[in-house]
Amino acid sequence: MKILVCISKTPDTTAKIAFTDNNTKFAEAGVQWILNPYDEWYALVRAIELKEKDASSVIHLVNVGGTDAEPIIRKALALGGDEAIRINVTPTDPFTVATQLAEVAKQGGYDLILTGKETIDYNNGSVGGMLAEMLDIPYVALATNLQIDGTTATVKREIEGGEETVEVSLPIVISAQKGMAEARIPNMRGIMAARSKPLKVVEPVQVEPLAKAVEFGLPPAKAGVKLVSPDNVEELVRLLHEEARII
Amino acid sequence: MQVLVFIDHVDGHIKKASLEAASYGAKIAEQTGGTAEAVVLGNPADIDSLGKQGIKKLYQLQHDNLQAIDSQVYTKILEQVVQKAGSQVIVFSNNSTGKAIAPRLAVRLQAGLVSGAVALPDTSNGFTVRKNVFSGKAFAQVSVTSDIKIIALNPNSFSITEGDGATEIVPFEATVDAPKIKVTGSTKTSGKVALTEADVVVSAGRGLKGPENWKMVEELADLLGAALACSRPVADANWRPHNEHVGQTGIAIAPNLYIAIGISGAIQHLAGVNRSKVIVVVNKDAEAPFFKAADYGIVGDAFEVVPKIIDAVKKIKGIS
Numbered sequence: 001m002k003i004l005v006c007i008s009k010t011p012d013t014t015a016k017i018a019f020t021d022n023n024t025k026f027a028e029a030g031v032q033w034i035l036n037p038y039d040e041w042y043a044l045v046r047a048i049e050l051k052e053k054d055a056s057s058v059i060h061l062v063n064v065g066g067t068d069a070e071p072i073i074r075k076a077l078a079l080g081g082d083e084a085i086r087i088n089v090t091p092t093d094p095f096t097v098a099t100q101l102a103e104v105a106k107q108g109g110y111d112l113i114l115t116g117k118e119t120i121d122y123n124n125g126s127v128g129g130m131l132a133e134m135l136d137i138p139y140v141a142l143a144t145n146l147q148i149d150g151t152t153a154t155v156k157r158e159i160e161g162g163e164e165t166v167e168v169s170l171p172i173v174i175s176a177q178k179g180m181a182e183a184r185i186p187n188m189r190g191i192m193a194a195r196s197k198p199l200k201v202v203e204p205v206q207v208e209p210l211a212k213a214v215e216f217g218l219p220p221a222k223a224g225v226k227l228v229s230p231d232n233v234e235e236l237v238r239l240l241h242e243e244a245r246i247i
Numbered sequence: 248m249q250v251l252v253f254i255d256h257v258d259g260h261i262k263k264a265s266l267e268a269a270s271y272g273a274k275i276a277e278q279t280g281g282t283a284e285a286v287v288l289g290n291p292a293d294i295d296s297l298g299k300q301g302i303k304k305l306y307q308l309q310h311d312n313l314q315a316i317d318s319q320v321y322t323k324i325l326e327q328v329v330q331k332a333g334s335q336v337i338v339f340s341n342n343s344t345g346k347a348i349a350p351r352l353a354v355r356l357q358a359g360l361v362s363g364a365v366a367l368p369d370t371s372n373g374f375t376v377r378k379n380v381f382s383g384k385a386f387a388q389v390s391v392t393s394d395i396k397i398i399a400l401n402p403n404s405f406s407i408t409e410g411d412g413a414t415e416i417v418p419f420e421a422t423v424d425a426p427k428i429k430v431t432g433s434t435k436t437s438g439k440v441a442l443t444e445a446d447v448v449v450s451a452g453r454g455l456k457g458p459e460n461w462k463m464v465e466e467l468a469d470l471l472g473a474a475l476a477c478s479r480p481v482a483d484a485n486w487r488p489h490n491e492h493v494g495q496t497g498i499a500i501a502p503n504l505y506i507a508i509g510i511s512g513a514i515q516h517l518a519g520v521n522r523s524k525v526i527v528v529v530n531k532d533a534e535a536p537f538f539k540a541a542d543y544g545i546v547g548d549a550f551e552v553v554p555k556i557i558d559a560v561k562k563i564k565g566i567s
């Protein structure tokens with residue numbers, strides 16, 4: 001089986017969120033970058049698990065990004081990708097990213113394409129669906145479990161208030177979230193091996209975004225907490241009832 | 248602008264998130280001098296009442312091939328509806344169904360997509376929509392430049408309107424492909440209320456010491472008609488199912504009331520819950536960071552405080 005895992009670079013979860021250039025750009029100074037957790041913990045690790053069951057499988061990684069993305073690509077290779085492709089353009093929005101990915105996906109003839117359910121910075125969760133449409137193949141979003149038997153995938157997906165199990169033939173695109181796999185840490189052997197694994201750089205195709213973030217802002221700060229004594233819990237419930245009007 | 252709202256349903260009823268989307272879509276139509284229309288694939292019992300949310304016309308398509316939500320099949324049908332209706336703005340709820348279909352439709356129609364919208368579009372200068380970014384730590388104004396615009400509205404971001412309009416139901420014929428996705432089973436989660444749609448969420452963390460102590464949390468949730476949630480380590484330790492994990496790497500929610508019991512309030516946890524309208528924190532550590540993000544708080548032992556909350560709620564609700 002040929003697997004493609006789409007990986008992206010995001011600010012660390014503890015990064016300070018601030019904006020520059022008149023609130024039009026995320027302030028990157030001093031920010032630590034990580035492999036997007038959904039891509040790493042769930043999509044990539046599940047791909048590695050599938051390869052461990054079927055050694056004939058290959059895992060390709062693809063990233064849309066500049067040279068600054070190479071450390072996270074090497075980390076993904078250290079975890080267990082076989083080779084990586086970096087499409088050399090700064091990502092701006094899901095549509096142009098999916099367009100770039102589709103070029104690589106079409107050429108590679110993949111059976112299974114995995115993405116994370118969203119990136120933790122722009123929270124769009126759109127790349128997987130857009131990519132599937134560009135490839136004209138099925139898409140299962142928000143997957144929590146994935147089993148492959150021959151050319152059939154059995155996938156559990158989140159629905160409101162529950163989960164649904166679906167069966168679908170390969171090739172498919174799947175977006176992965178919690179439940180799919182257990183996060184791993186790269187080991188020394190993986191890190192050494194990653195240095196010599198192929199990382200191919202390809203140039204992007206020309207495409208314009210249809211929607212783009214033009215301005216950012218921070219939500220207003222909370223007014224401050226109103227503390228209630230543990231000996232006077234009825235007061236809390238009264239406040240929720242009368243002041244906040246929610247109970 | 249001509250607006251088309253996608254109506255999602257389950258167990259024969261329209262999802263609450265779709266009623267929000269309908270109300271939101273109707274408001275856009277009103278603001279921009281257009282008509283609000285909607286489309287439903289299937290036959291939920293309550294479609295007649297969509298007029299209350301301001302939907303003037305509902306395209307309805309019923310077909311055997313629609314049992315499983317196959318985003319490929321649904322997208323091709325919606326494309327046909329959009330062509331017939333001349334829709335300029337298409338509204339989805341940003342729920343599990345919307346997340347599967349909206350991105351595909353955006354590609355098919357070459358339409359700009361705003362996923363995770365939290366406010367009405369600003370049409371004073373172009374067309375921009377506010378969405379959450381950085382898991383609720385910030386927001387962005389997204390400018391859509393294509394002719395057709397698609398908005399996926401976050402659940403619990405827009406109030407359901409209750410007017411007295413009527414909706415005309417128009418049967419719709421379309422080419423419907425055979426689905427490639429087959430549903431073979433489904434399970435309901437422990438709580439009675441879907442987490443992303445819930446008005447009230449009761450959540451607990453590692454402070455509860457072990458899964459055997461969740462009874463009081465469940466009792467409180469039941470009393471309040473709330474959904475259950477938990478912090479990440481609780482789900483990681485399998486004390487609770489993973490679909491209750493909220494936060495930056497779990498599910499993001501925005502209920503009217505979020506009650507956090509024995510949760511420290513780490514930045515990654517706050518990211519997924521800080522859009523809740525009112526936050527109540529119960530924690531025995533007065534220094535817990537969660538108090539900084541809370542509206543109301545009790546510094547105390549959960550094992551003493553939660554049973555007292557349960558009693559007080561019962562009292563106010565007249566249950567003994």
Ligand SMILES: Cc1cc2nc3c(=O)[nH]c(=O)nc-3n(C[C@H](O)[C@H](O)[C@H](O)COP(=O)(O)OP(=O)(O)OC[C@H]3O[C@@H](n4cnc5c(N)ncnc54)[C@H](O)[C@@H]3O)c2cc1C
Binds near residue numbers: 455492516532
């Ligand atoms: C990349 C990354 C992503 C993450 N994503 C998420 C995420 O999405 N969601 C998430 O929740 N976490 C996430 N985390 C983990 C997060 O950093 C915290 O570790 C986690 O939220 C802590 O969970 P907790 O508050 O339940 O446990 P703890 O931090 O152990 O806190 C327990 C709290 O309970 C209180 N307590 C103890 N006993 C009692 C008692 N008897 N009565 C009252 N209070 C009591 C303590 O004072 C303490 O504040 C992430 C971490 C990383 C690194």
